[in-house]
Amino acid sequence: MSTVMTAQRPIRGATTDSVLEIRQLSKSFGDVEVLKAIDLTVQRGEFLTLLGPSGSGKTTLLRIIAGFEAASGGQLLLDGTDIGVLEPSERRLGMVFQNYALFPHMTVADNIAYGLKQRKYARARLRSRVDEMLQVVGLTQHAGKRPSQLSGGQQQRVALARALAYEPEILLMDEPLGALDRSLRLQMEQEIKQVHRETGTTVIYVTHDQEEALVLSDRVAIMNHGVFAGLDTPMNLFTRPENSFVATFFSDSNILDGTVSGGVLELLGQRVPVDTTLAGPVKVAVRPAQVSIVGDGASTEAVRLRGTVREVDLLGELEQVEVDCEGGHALTVRRPVSSSPPVDLGSAVDVEIAPSRMTLMAD
Amino acid sequence: MSTYVNHPARALDRTTSILGRLLLGFSLLFLLLPAILIVVLSFGTDPRVRFPPEGWGLDRYVDVFTSGSWGGPLLLSLEVALYAAVGTLVVALPLVFAANRSRLPGRSLLEGVAIAPVVIPISAYAVGMYAVFAELDLIGTQRGVVLAHITHALPLVVIVLSTSLEQIRTELELAAMTMGATRLRAWGGITLRLLLPAVVSGFLFGFISSFDEAVLITFLGGSGLVTLPKYIFDSVQYSVDPAITAIATLLMFAVTFLMLLSSTLRRKEGR
Numbered sequence: 001m002s003t004v005m006t007a008q009r010p011i012r013g014a015t016t017d018s019v020l021e022i023r024q025l026s027k028s029f030g031d032v033e034v035l036k037a038i039d040l041t042v043q044r045g046e047f048l049t050l051l052g053p054s055g056s057g058k059t060t061l062l063r064i065i066a067g068f069e070a071a072s073g074g075q076l077l078l079d080g081t082d083i084g085v086l087e088p089s090e091r092r093l094g095m096v097f098q099n100y101a102l103f104p105h106m107t108v109a110d111n112i113a114y115g116l117k118q119r120k121y122a123r124a125r126l127r128s129r130v131d132e133m134l135q136v137v138g139l140t141q142h143a144g145k146r147p148s149q150l151s152g153g154q155q156q157r158v159a160l161a162r163a164l165a166y167e168p169e170i171l172l173m174d175e176p177l178g179a180l181d182r183s184l185r186l187q188m189e190q191e192i193k194q195v196h197r198e199t200g201t202t203v204i205y206v207t208h209d210q211e212e213a214l215v216l217s218d219r220v221a222i223m224n225h226g227v228f229a230g231l232d233t234p235m236n237l238f239t240r241p242e243n244s245f246v247a248t249f250f251s252d253s254n255i256l257d258g259t260v261s262g263g264v265l266e267l268l269g270q271r272v273p274v275d276t277t278l279a280g281p282v283k284v285a286v287r288p289a290q291v292s293i294v295g296d297g298a299s300t301e302a303v304r305l306r307g308t309v310r311e312v313d314l315l316g317e318l319e320q321v322e323v324d325c326e327g328g329h330a331l332t333v334r335r336p337v338s339s340s341p342p343v344d345l346g347s348a349v350d351v352e353i354a355p356s357r358m359t360l361m362a363d
Numbered sequence: 364m365s366t367y368v369n370h371p372a373r374a375l376d377r378t379t380s381i382l383g384r385l386l387l388g389f390s391l392l393f394l395l396l397p398a399i400l401i402v403v404l405s406f407g408t409d410p411r412v413r414f415p416p417e418g419w420g421l422d423r424y425v426d427v428f429t430s431g432s433w434g435g436p437l438l439l440s441l442e443v444a445l446y447a448a449v450g451t452l453v454v455a456l457p458l459v460f461a462a463n464r465s466r467l468p469g470r471s472l473l474e475g476v477a478i479a480p481v482v483i484p485i486s487a488y489a490v491g492m493y494a495v496f497a498e499l500d501l502i503g504t505q506r507g508v509v510l511a512h513i514t515h516a517l518p519l520v521v522i523v524l525s526t527s528l529e530q531i532r533t534e535l536e537l538a539a540m541t542m543g544a545t546r547l548r549a550w551g552g553i554t555l556r557l558l559l560p561a562v563v564s565g566f567l568f569g570f571i572s573s574f575d576e577a578v579l580i581t582f583l584g585g586s587g588l589v590t591l592p593k594y595i596f597d598s599v600q601y602s603v604d605p606a607i608t609a610i611a612t613l614l615m616f617a618v619t620f621l622m623l624l625s626s627t628l629r630r631k632e633g634r
Contacts, residue, residue, distance in 0.1 A: 066537070066541055067540075067541075068537055087540070087545070087546070088537065088540040088541050089540045089541070089542075089543050089544055089545055089546075089549075091541070093541055094541060094542075095537070095538060095541040097534045097537075097538060099532060099534060101532060101534035101535050101537070101538040103535060103538075103539075103553060104557065105556060105557060114539065114542050114544075115542035115543055118542055118543030118544050118548075119543055162538075162542070163541075163542075166542065166543070168541075172541075
């Protein structure tokens with residue numbers, strides 16, 4: 001698994017200069033290595049998501065950037081200057097917390113004004129900036145209320161406005177939508193996206209939800225055991241995962257073991273021609289939507305398996321079918337409900353994977 | 364009543380609820396009756412305390428404020444209670460911050476030790492203190508009594524402060540810091556500010572606990588230091604001065620008022 005990855009090309013919606021550079025950053029709590037010599041360059045204006053399961057180190061990385069934790073080693077450069085030794089108050093960053101962390105004894109307007117007051121904004125400028133931010137998040141009518149009088153979504157908007165009011169270099173967001181229900185979460189995703197587009201602020205966003213990462217991000221850094229398992233645009237990570245962790249975590253792919261020799265892949269006892277530079281044992285990733293349940297007379301180029309339907313789950317437009325195949329392999333299939341002939345639990349089916357739908361990986 | 368026959372569970376519910384109310388009523392009566400009796404007696408005019416009083420009037424209250432014998436103990440009690448309340452806060456505040464917010468080794472032990480006096484019977488505690496204070500020449504001194512009252516009030520005040528501090532998320536401080544506030548300002552302007560109702564409440568608890576304390580003062584006060592509870596105790600022991608019914612009534616109302624004040628503050632903070 002490669003630990004060193006930096007952006008090689010311009011990012012959508014971003015200029016090419018970097019705002020934050022993380023060099024060989026590591027962190028240990030006692031004997032536990034939470035971050036293992038991480039390198040990361042964040043481009044100005046980009047929306048970068050740190051995605052990973054719990055315990056992968058994503059929140060620790062964010063807390064180190066914010067200055068709540070000290071790194072055990074490595075450098076943190078903001079616009080070229082080392083901020084690793086600075087207090088959180090001196091780092092020119094904004095932060096949105098999962099539990100909002102609004103000041104309960106202050107009104108919405110006072111919460112938003114807090115950062116401006118610390119920066120000694122003159123009264124008129126402060127007031128107009130607060131009004132502006134209230135407008136951005138659509139809370140002008142609630143300016144005089146206490147946070148406890150607001151709904152969860154409104155509180156999160158106050159937190160967003162408060163962190164953006166003083167125009168921080170980077171906005172850090174720690175699972176900000178984790179406490180909201182699904183419909184509100186979808187709505188807030190759109191609002192965050194819009195605010196990002198309007199303000200052009202660089203955002204580093206931590207989540208464990210891959211759908212959130214897909215919707216929001218310019219780039220996603222997938223973390224596992226304190227290193228980046230993958231760092232790319234959501235589309236590339238989705239369609240061309242570079243290892244089996246990224247494939248399973250980001251696109252729920254099926255992973256199969258195969259062997260390549262002389263441009264031919266041997267998979268589950270079948271041989272298909274493939275276009276790859278890899279040789280020897282490989283992992284083959286296939287997304288659930290790329291596996292099909294077929295009738296007779298399908299293409300001969302594909303890998304084909306017989307299996308039994310173990311489970312059918314309705315996901316909405318799609319249904320997910322779990323098939324136990326010969327040889328002990330279990331495959332997950334997703335297919336449109338409306339255009340697929342129904343299958344019964346326990347029935348025997350043929351499952352087919354076209355070689356063009358396979359992603360071959362070294363591990 | 365046929366409904367109850369059809370629904371035995373509901374009939375049971377009814378019985379339970381009646382029994383519950385009876386129990387509650389008796390407990391209240393049992394707890395409040397002596398207090399009510401004292402209030403009633405305080406308005407009697409008989410030369411000796413008797414029930415029911417034969418004459419009614421404010422003689423006993425007049426006596427409290429004019430006889431001159433109650434003033435000294437009252438002032439001493441107020442003074443000791445004030446010092447004890449402030450002293451308890453001075454010890455408790457840093458203690459709860461160290462226990463809740465620091466990475467100090469042994470921080471959980473710290474809170475345990477502070478709360479420990481609550482499980483030791485106060486008379487046993489007082490005997491132990493007597494031995495220590497005798498060694499340190501603190502018997503019969505106001506300093507000594509204040510110190511004893513601080514240890515006595517500490518568990519309660521630590522619990523009040525630490526439950527409130529636990530409610531205040533550390534993220535609030537962190538948020539203030541990312542927004543440009545120094546550690547000190549984030550701490551003072553946010554955390555301490557939010558803890559303020561609990562601090563006032565802790566002060567009142569400390570004050571009441573000292574003002575009301577009769578055991579420690581009996582052991583440690585020597586012959587010279589007589590606080591109000593001690594004075595009441597003595598006056599009952601040697602001769603029953605009817606004025607104690609009036610002073611007890613006044614005390615009761617004062618303490619109830621302080622308790623209500625403190626619980627109102629805590630409720631407001633929880634909002």
